[in-house]
Amino acid sequence: MGTRFESVQSVREGLRDENYLADEGIAGVVFLADRLGKPVLVEGPAGTGKTQLAKSVAEMTGARLIRLQCYEGLDESKALYEWNYKKQLLRIQADKNSDSWSDVHDDIFSDEFLLTRPLLEAITADDPVVLLIDEVDRVEVETEALLLEILSEYQVSIPELGTITAKQIPLVFLTSNNTRELSEALKRRCLYLHVDYPDLEREKQIVLTRVPGVTENLADQIARIVRSLRQLDLKKAPSVSETIDWARTLVLLGVSNIDAQQAKETLHVLLKYQTDIAKAAKELSTESIK
C-alpha cells in the first residue's frame, strides 16, 4: 500500500495550501497516522479547528470526507449498517411462487439489501476517503465498543454476511471535546493529538489567511488582544473560530487600528458570557501596571 505523504514537511505545506496552518505537532501526527495506519484521536477546547483538520486533510489528499456525527443514543443501525427491511419484504413478495425458500433466504441477506452507514461506507469505498467521527465523547461508553473493531482491524463483522474487510485503509479522525474520559481501549488504538490555542505568531497567520482584507497590522493587534484575554480567568476563553469572526467583524466595520473603545463594543463576538464580557471590558480599559 502506498503512502500518502512524503514527509512531515510535505504534510505541513499541503495543509497550508488548503488554508490550514498546522504546527509541527499536528503535521507530525497526521504523517504518522498515514505511515502507521492508525486512527487519530484529536482532543482540545472547542473551536480550535479539530473538525477542520479532518476536512482539510481530505481536501489535501483529494479524498471524500465521510462524517459520522456522534450523539447520545447512536447505535449500530445508524453507525455501521442496517438491513433494508422494506426491500427485503418486497423481494419476498415479488416472486412468491418461483423461488425455493433457500434461494430467497440467501438472496435477501446479500449486499443488495444492505444499507451502509458511515463506518461501513468508509471501509468499503473504492475511492480514497477520510473518515471523521465527530465528538466521539458524546456516545455512551458501551457504544464506544462499536468502534473498536473498525478502528483496529479496519473491518466490520455482519453476522449474516461474514466479515467485510477494508479495501484500503482510510485516514480516520476522531474528535472529542473532552466532556468525559474516553475508554482505555479506544485510546490505546489511536494516536493522540491535543490541539490547543495557537501561539501568537500562528494565530496571526491564521487570521491573515482566513480573513480576506485584513491588514498585517490589524491581524497582529487582534492576535495580541486575544492572547491577553486568554490569560484572564474567563469562563470560556475565546476560540480560534471566534477570533476569526471577530477579525471579520472588524474588517466589515472598517477598523484598521483597534482602540479600547472599539474593542469593548465588539467584545460580544469573542466572548459569550455576560460576566466574561464585563470582566474583559474592565481589564482592557484599566492600566495593568500591578
Add this chain to the structure above:
Amino acid sequence: MIDLLAGFVTELRNAGLPVSLTENLDAMEAVQHIPIEDREAFKYALGATLVKNNSHWRAFETVFEVYFSLRGPEYKLVDGDDSELDEMWREMQEQQGQGEGRGAGGGGMESLTPEEMMNLLMKALMKGDQGMMRALAKQSVQRFAGMEPGRPVGGTYYLYRTLRNLDLEGMLEKLMEASREEVGGELTPLEERLEKDEYDSRIDQFKKEIEAEIRRRLVADRGAEAMAKTLRKPLPEDVEFMHASRDEMQNLKKSLYPLTRKLAARLARKRRHGRKGPLDFRNTVRHSLSYGGVPAEPKFKYPRPAKPELMVVADISGSVAAFARFTLMLVYAIQGQFSKVRSFVFIDGIDEVTDYFKGVEDISEAIHRVNTEADVVWVDGHSDYGHAFEVFWERYGKDIGPKTTVLLLGDARNNYHASQAWVVKNIQQKARHVYWLNPEPRSYWNTGDSIVGDYGTHTDGVYECRNLRQLEAFVEKLA
C-alpha cells in the same frame, strides 16, 4: 535505540503515566518513520503514541527533555556551539558599527561586562530574538549559577541564583519605558497592556531557556536517570492540596473545571440510565388493553433516586483552606446534581455562606468573598472545632432532615479544645449521612492535636482526600 526507549518508557511509568505494552510497541514503530535528528517531530511522534491525556503532557515533556534533548548533538556544553553565538554577537556589533570596540578576532560573550550583557538582553527581549535569548541564557547560567559538579543541590537553587542576578522585574519596567519612548509619549491603557503581555511572555520564555540550560548541565553532571528522578513531579490530579505550590495551585484550578464538567455529565448519565426496577403491574395491564388483553408490553417501575440535600461545613483556617476551597468549588460546580446546597465555614466561629454563591456565575469570585467577608473568628482565630460545631447545632441543627447529607471538611486539629463530639452524633441521628473528609494522609490522623477519630466514630465514613483524584471519587459516590 531500543534500550533508550525502554528506559524512557520505564521513567514515564515511574512518573505515573499509564503506558501500555501496545502503546510502547506503537512508539517503537513510530520512531522508525521519523528521524531522531528532527527533535520536534520525534517528540510529537512519541507523544502521540505514549501520552493519551493532555494533563500528562508536561510530565512527558520533562522526561523527554532529560532523555533526548539533552543528549545527542546539543550535548556539547561550554565549548562547542558557542562559535555560532560568537558569530551572532559579532554580527550584531557590526550592525551597530562598533566593531572596533571588541577586538576583531577574540572577545565573544565571555568578555562582556555585566552592563553590556544586560543591554544585550534588553535588545534581545525587545526584538524577540530567539537565538540571542538562548545564547544569553547559556551565558548567564555560566556566570551566575555557580554550578559545581557533584554538588547535591536541586535545579531550583541554581535557577534562583541566576535569576537574582538578572533582575528581570526591573527589566520589564525598562522595556516598558523603552517602548513608551519609541511611540513618543504615553501609551493608551490598551496598548500598555498588550505591550506588557508581550514582554511578559518573552521574559517567561527567557526563564524557560535558563531552566533548560540548568537542566542540561545537571544531566551532563549526574546522568539522565538520576536527573529524571529528581525532576519527577506529581501529575495534577495527584498533587496534594496541603502542600501545593502556587504554580501547582494554578494547574489544579485549571484542571478543576474540565473535571467538574466531566463529573456532571457522568452523574447526569448515571441518573438517567437507571437500572431496571420491578414490574409495574398496573401500568402493564393498562397497556395490555391495546393488545386485546394480552400483556405484550411489560412496563417497569424505574427507580428515581431523590437528589440529596447537601450541607457542607468546612474548616477554612490556614492549613486546610486550599482543600476547603477546592471542595466548595467542586460541589458548587455540580450543584445541579443536588436538590439544595448550603455551605458553612468556620475557624473558631461559624458562618453561613450559602448566599455568596446565589446567582453568581463566577464561583471563584464567591470563594474570594467567603475568604474575605465571612465572620469566622470568635476568639483568637485558631481552629476550634468544638465551639464551631456547637454553634452550628444551635443555629442550624433544626434544618437537618432525613434527606440531608452533611459533609464535614477539615483535619480535625483542634488545638486541644473540647471536641464536643456529641454534636456530630446528634447530626448523624437526624441526617441521612454524615461524612468527614480529611486532607491529611491517613498516617497522620489522631496524632498530635488531631482528633478525627473522636468525630469519625459518629460519621458514616471518614475519607482521606489528599488530591483531586480522591476528591473526585468521593463526590461521584456522593451524588
